[in-house]
Every structure is written in C-alpha cells, then in structure tokens.
Amino acid sequence: MKILVLIKQVPDSTTNVKIRPDGEDIDRAGVKMVVNPFDEFAIELAVQLREKRGDVASITALTAGPATAAEALRTALAIGADDAIHLQDAAFEKLDEIQTAAVIAAVVRGENYDLIVRGKQEIDLDSGQLGPALAEMLDIPHVGAATKLDMAADGKSLVANRRIEGADEIVEARLPALLTIEKGLVECRYPSLPNLMKAKKKPVRTITSGDVAGFAGIVGSVGGTEIHKFEPPPQRPPGKVLKGDASETVPQLVKLLREEAKAI
Amino acid sequence: MNNDIPVFAEQRGDRLHSSVPQVVTAAKALAGQTGGKVIGLVVGATAGAADALDKTGVDQIVTVADASLANYNALRYRSALAGAISQLQPRVVLLPATFMGRDLAPRVAARLKLGCATDVIGLGIGGNGGLDVKRPVYNGKAFCHVTFPTGKTAIASVRPNTFPASTGPGGAPRSAIAFTASPGDDRATTREIAKTGGAVKDVTEADIIVSGGRAMKAEENFKIIYELAAELDAAVGASRAACDAGYQPHTRQVGLTGKTVTPKLYVACGVSGAIQHLAGMRGSKVIVAINTDPEAPMVKVADYAIIDDLFKVVPLLTQEVRKLKAH
C-alpha cells in the first residue's frame, strides 16, 4: 500500500492575527508556523497503519507552500514519512483550493497512491476544500472528517465513521480512496530528536510550475476564486458583568436573556 | 447561465435540515440582486422534505429522487447535484455549511471545475457581476472576502445560524430531474447511521449549549450542567481540559480541535476561554460566562457574565429557567 499525506504549514493557533494595512493578507512577520494540527493527525494515522500492518510500502508527504514550508515536511519525515514532495513556486501561491487540487492531481496521478490522507480542514483559511476536491480530480471516493477507521485485512477497502448531527455515518469505500481526518481518530506523537536528524537525510523532491505539464491550462480551467479585503471581526459590544449574591444575579441574568437578548 | 439561485435543501430521513430555511433567506437577498428565482433543490430517495421546503418561500422546487440516494453518499450526491447544476445553469448555488454541505460543496465544485467558498456569513454580487462573499478565517480571528470569476456558476456553503429562517405562503411549482448515477458511484456506500450520545443532543445540532470546564472537577458534577441543559433544551459541551480529565467524552469538546459551534446561546460554566476554546464558539450569538475570575478571557468576550461560584449559580439558574417556563 502506498500512502500519500497532504500537509499544510499554517500559523500557530495562538497567533495574534493582525491584518496588513492593504488588507490583502494577515501580517506574517514573526508569526510562528506549524504543521496544521489536523494534518498532524493524518501523518500519525499513516505511520500507525504502517506499524499495525505489513503491507504499507511507502509514506510520502506532500505540501504546497513557500520555501519555509520545508520545515513542515521535515516534521512529517521525522514522524515517519519516507520521502516528500514540495510544490514550491510563486505561481502556486495565489491559487485557490480547487486549482491547487488540480495541480496536486496532475503531480500525483501517475503515482497510484492507494490511500491519501489529510486533515479535515486547515486552521488558517478554515476552508476544508482540498481533500474532497482532490478526490474528485483523481476520481476516487473520499470520506470526510473521519473519526474512526478500519482498514480491511486485504487492503482493498476501508470502513470509516464520520460524525454528523447526533450520529455517526459509517461509510465503506474501496481503495484507492482519500480520507480527511477529524480530531480523535489518533493521538499524535512528538518527533524525537534522532528522528528529526534522520529526517534531514530523507529525499525531498521540489516541483515548480514548469514541472507540471500544461500548468497554465490546468489552473485556467478550474476554480478561480480570489481572497481579498481581510478585516477584523466586529467588536462585540462590551458585556454586562453581574456581581453580587447569586439570589440576585441569577434572576437578573434570566431576565436579560429573556427580554434583552431574546435568547431563551 | 441564468440568474437563478438554487439552494441545496438538505434532508435526512425526509426531514428538512433546520439550516435550509436560513440559507433560503440568504438566497432571496441575492436573487433580489441578480433578478433570478430561488429554487429549492431536494435530493434523496423521495422528495419527502419538499412540503417543508415549500413553506420557506422558495419560488420553485426541483427534486432529484432515486432509491440509491436514500442516505448521503459523497459520490452519488455529487453526481446528483452536479447533474442538476449542469441542467439548471444557475448563477450561484448555495448549500448549508453542515456536515453534508461541507463535504459535498468542494467535491461538486471540483467536478464542474467551478469556484467554491465554504462557511460564508455574507453574500453579495460584486462590481464585476461575480459573487462576492465574506467568510471567517483564522478561527474567526479575521474575516475575508472571496470573489468569484464571472461567466460560470459560483458555489458557496452558508454558515448555520447566520441568517434568520425564511417563511412563505407555499404553492411553489415543482418539477423533477432524472438521476443518472456515474459509473463507479458504488465505490463508496453508507452502511449505517449510528446514533451517538443517546437521548442527549449533540453540540452541533443544538440552538443552546451549556458547557463545563476544568472547574467542574469531576464527571458526576456535570449532573448540574445536564440539568440546566435539559431545562433549556440544550446540548452539553465541554472544554478540552474537562474532556482530557475524563469528565466528558471528546465528542462534546468545543474548540479548535473539537467542534465548531454557532448556537444562539452559549453558557460557559467554569471555562476560562483559552484562545483554542474561543476558536470553536466565538461565533455564538449570545455568550454567557459563569466564572469566579473577573479577568478570565471568557468573561471578556461574554455578553453577560456572573462572577461567582458555578456550583451555586448553575442550580439556581436551572430553577429560575424552570420558573420562567411554568409561566
């Protein structure tokens, strides 16, 4: 079984988001970049599959991002990926998710991965489009936001749970297939120092737009959305803080929720 | 391409998803700008939800019904929806950003080579005539606009509880589109829908959530949270600290690595409001904090805060709500 893990490098979840004066992006100066936490689950899942089964031949990590995203690939290699693919080109940076999926599809199509995994969404743009879109471009089934996975012993199919409103949808899919991972499916390990050292020696293949046959045609024919005008969220009006004896504050709160907020 | 706005009228077991009437509101406002009709698009084994959909004030109802569409299946549903879009050739297609809508929208967009935006909270037609939407990014720490190219259909999923529900007189004309499954759509099948959490509502399907944090100190203490939730017809949520400590299952965790919720009311009891927790609930309409610490971040973002011991406040609150409902 050949596994491909898609990862994205994103600002750390504790980042204090500031918007650039031109409003076209956030201010990235000094922002700590990490592997998207949901994609970490994806890497972990791939490594656990290898540990549990005898048939995982290779685990490849792939990212599209600037030179600094190599760090994210190194983390994936340290956790247990064998090799990595880095789509790195200024021409990739303004692509939307559908276009990015089309480019990744063009790169990986001939590689015949049996299982492709990725986090259910990225914690920067929160869009969650890449997984399902890539599955469509490769014409393979996908299971989105999986919380549980059973891989058939023969490696030909999987059964995954996905959480829906008050229930689990239990989906069976034939391989090759793509899975996006929800929290809870696996617990992540931290890469050890020796493994981080070893990761430096693992092969990373860099791919530019020139390496993607028919690049302009591919991105010109799909998607095409653009992101503009970042703005801060509206300030919530200052809240009311109720202090005093609970016999007074609690009825006060209920009255406010009923009459002012109309929430109950 | 015409100026119509089809809304994917999500149904499960013939029940219209509660967010669909909200998406119809967004679609109507947009149709006012494009000059087109709002079409309710029902996909399933039967058009069971069509009657409920008719009461939302859509101008027209189109159904794609086939026995093979009984349960959600990403492959069959993308074939059904993509087929309907190809036939209708509309300006914009809207879906609710539910578990189904989030899963389906990008796949359909990729199939038809269209642009897609997920979880939008504002929609309009931009200066160039293309769709222009607003959506939260960085876990709600910023918003951005997504603009669409003109000349092809735009797809967007709309965040639940962002728009009020639409109502209408009913009587919309109905028609059907035949379903032709793509070869290979049986490579995935939904085997079963297994209820989780028993009688207790899931945080993603509740209008009100009562959440407990580390301050609950023990699993059995959550009893008072469940009692308040029962009185409010609410779901129970928890912080990661409370879940990690085993007080609640992780299915109830709200936050960055838990669930993202946008209820009408979120009551946080002994939850400090760490940035990763806020990430999952700051889109709530009204936030209440019950916390002993006036400096807790949750108190700062709350619309109403009681600075007091939750073990005193929560049972009293349950009583007060009960009194209110008795009136």
Ligand SMILES: Cc1cc2nc3c(=O)[nH]c(=O)nc-3n(C[C@H](O)[C@H](O)[C@H](O)COP(=O)(O)OP(=O)(O)OC[C@H]3O[C@@H](n4cnc5c(N)ncnc54)[C@H](O)[C@@H]3O)c2cc1C
């Ligand atoms: C990558 C990452 C992802 C994370 N994801 C999540 C996530 O998805 N969800 C999440 O919740 N956290 C998440 N966290 C953890 C988060 O940082 C906090 O540690 C966690 O939310 C704290 O939980 P808490 O508010 O229950 O506990 P605490 O921070 O310990 O807060 C307890 C609060 O209770 C108050 N209190 C104490 N006693 C009482 C009393 N008797 N009455 C009233 N109030 C009282 C205290 O004043 C305090 O404000 C994540 C962290 C990381 C690094």
